Amino acid sequence: MALPVPLTNQQPGAPPRAPTPGTMPRWGYQASFVQPRQPAFWLFVIIVAITALLILGEQARILSAFPVAWLFSWLLLAIWVVPVVLVIYVLDQFEREPVSIMVAAFLWGAVAATGLALVTDTAWFEILFKLFGATFVQTWGPALIGPTVEETLKYAGLVLIYLVARSEIDDLFDGFIYGALIGLGFATVENVGYFIRPVVALGGADQLGPVVQLYLLRVIFSGFYMHVLWTGLTGVGLAYFVSRTDQPRQRRMLVAIALFAAGVISHFVWNSPLLTDLLRGNPGS
Amino acid sequence: MLLAVVFGSQIINAALPAPRSVGPLPVAQPGTAVPVGNGVFVYPPSGWVAQAAGPAAVRLTKGSVELYVRTDLPGDLTTMLDTYVRQVLEPAASQVMEGQLTAFVLLGRPILFDAWAIQGQLSAAANELDRMIATVEVR
Numbered sequence: 001m002a003l004p005v006p007l008t009n010q011q012p013g014a015p016p017r018a019p020t021p022g023t024m025p026r027w028g029y030q031a032s033f034v035q036p037r038q039p040a041f042w043l044f045v046i047i048v049a050i051t052a053l054l055i056l057g058e059q060a061r062i063l064s065a066f067p068v069a070w071l072f073s074w075l076l077l078a079i080w081v082v083p084v085v086l087v088i089y090v091l092d093q094f095e096r097e098p099v100s101i102m103v104a105a106f107l108w109g110a111v112a113a114t115g116l117a118l119v120t121d122t123a124w125f126e127i128l129f130k131l132f133g134a135t136f137v138q139t140w141g142p143a144l145i146g147p148t149v150e151e152t153l154k155y156a157g158l159v160l161i162y163l164v165a166r167s168e169i170d171d172l173f174d175g176f177i178y179g180a181l182i183g184l185g186f187a188t189v190e191n192v193g194y195f196i197r198p199v200v201a202l203g204g205a206d207q208l209g210p211v212v213q214l215y216l217l218r219v220i221f222s223g224f225y226m227h228v229l230w231t232g233l234t235g236v237g238l239a240y241f242v243s244r245t246d247q248p249r250q251r252r253m254l255v256a257i258a259l260f261a262a263g264v265i266s267h268f269v270w271n272s273p274l275l276t277d278l279l280r281g282n283p284g285s
Numbered sequence: 286m287l288l289a290v291v292f293g294s295q296i297i298n299a300a301l302p303a304p305r306s307v308g309p310l311p312v313a314q315p316g317t318a319v320p321v322g323n324g325v326f327v328y329p330p331s332g333w334v335a336q337a338a339g340p341a342a343v344r345l346t347k348g349s350v351e352l353y354v355r356t357d358l359p360g361d362l363t364t365m366l367d368t369y370v371r372q373v374l375e376p377a378a379s380q381v382m383e384g385q386l387t388a389f390v391l392l393g394r395p396i397l398f399d400a401w402a403i404q405g406q407l408s409a410a411a412n413e414l415d416r417m418i419a420t421v422e423v424r
Contacts, residue, residue, distance in 0.1 A: 047287075057393075058392070061392045062392070065392070116287070116290075116291050118324075118424070119291065119294075119295070120290060120291050120294045120295075121424065122323075122324045122424060123294035123295050123298040124294050124298075125320050125424075126320055126322060127297055127298050127301060129320045129337070130298075130301045130302070130337070131301070133337075137319075137320060138319065139317070141318075141320075149290060149294075152286065152290050153287070153290065153291075156286055156287045156290075159286075193424070197422055
């Protein structure tokens with residue numbers, strides 16, 4: 001959805017100024033994500049290709065060990081992902097985003113960000129364990145590592161998408177759409193891993209019950225709050241920085257940093273033991 | 286940015302030595318994960334004390350029961366068990382101790398649980414040991 005660029009930097013009472021041509025959304029023009037002349041495109045392709053090997057390997061291992069749980073997880077997630085993508089697409093009424101870029105955003109989240117997070121999260125868990133010990137890692141590891149590492153990796157995809165198709169991030173909602181799609185892709189693949197954990201713990205004795213329980217908790221009850229919203233927020237920040245060129249650079253930078261921080265903090269709160277304490281009616285413990 | 290986050294973490298992790306002794310540290314919250322290494326995590330029940338025992342090994346103790354969880358042994362399952370029995374267990378074998386050795390490969394990661402206690406004591410912790418083995422997780 002492309003909203004007209006507001007006339008900003010106006011003094012009260014001053015006559016309205018026409019927006020400069022460079023800040024106008026280019027409605028009706030759609031760039032393709034496939035742009036072989038852009039180095040950022042090839043960087044994107046290489047990272048996705050390498051991490052795809054990692055993700056496919058993980059998925060293949062899960063499939064061979066727990067085929068029913070794996071198939072059931074993907075079926076349930078597809079039931080969630082397809083309508084969410086359609087809603088995002090329909091909400092974007094003024095300027096539908098190019099399908100190729102939407103697919104690229106989802107792929108970055110599902111493949112590149114999750115693949116890189118797989119190795120990076122683990123390394124940081126071990127670093128914290130070496131520095132601060134087991135108790136600290138148990139309590140604060142997920143809250144500190146998940147938000148900082150994962151939001152950064154997802155944000156990198158947004159930056160690459162912008163570098164490949166700059167004209168397609170020309171208003172704030174564009175940033176939300178691409179961010180939300182990256183978050184949706186990330187959540188989808190990450191959720192398969194989460195769904196399988198209790199199945200593994202039970203030795204595969206029940207491959208459906210634990211999947212349904214976690215599907216209700218992580219997708220139905222909180223699916224829109226989690227990665228979709230977090231990366232949507234950081235995407236709005238990036239879009240503000242690159243599209244609101246009528247604003248001073250410092251202000252744009254501040255807004256982008258603030259919204260990135262909002263995404264990270266929202267993720268932190270979700271992963272934090274403080275939230276668990278609060279939900280147990282034991283705040284401050 | 287990507288290079289710093291991804292490769293920076295690997296370099297720092299490789300550069301940091303495994304703590305010789307970071308504990309004993311109480312396992313404060315039952316149900317929370319203790320990282321063993323190589324992406325493997327165990328969930329000790331209440332009362333177990335965790336201590337790093339190498340770059341990819343953790344020692345868990347509760348009373349007279351000790352459990353080593355290792356993910357740093359090379360080779361396939363048979364080689365891993367053979368190596369461990371010959372190099373670790375046989376030299377330390379004692380008639381007054383009893384033990385339980387469990388090894389398996391989970392999502393491509395070999396994991397070994399070696400639990401022992403003074404004779405007659407291990408059965409008291411059998412349920413908790415089984416639960417830790419059943420709930421081990423690979424991330």
